[in-house]
Amino acid sequence: MNLICTSTRASLHTSTISSLLFLNLVGPPLAKFNPVPYVRSWVAKGHRTATDLRSKTRNREEEENLDMAVMWGVLDH
Numbered sequence: 001m002n003l004i005c006t007s008t009r010a011s012l013h014t015s016t017i018s019s020l021l022f023l024n025l026v027g028p029p030l031a032k033f034n035p036v037p038y039v040r041s042w043v044a045k046g047h048r049t050a051t052d053l054r055s056k057t058r059n060r061e062e063e064e065n066l067d068m069a070v071m072w073g074v075l076d077h
Contacts (some may be wrong), residue, residue, distance in 0.1 A: 004020045005012065035077055
């Protein structure tokens with residue numbers, strides 16, 4: 001149980017922890033899990049795929065941090 005209910009997962013409901021423990025004890029190994037039917041069902045319900053181009057993309061403009069540039073220049077010498 002300590003592998004399932006860690007300090008970062010302490011806010012899980014008891015029923016969720018119970019389900020995770022059940023899957024951990026009697027579930028098949030991850031290598032035998034086939035996610036394709038579940039993914040198809042997800043997309044068929046109108047959800048977007050991870051590669052959907054209609055999703056918003058993050059603007060990745062790099063900001064120039066002058067304070068750090070000075071520090072980096074000192075470290076190069």
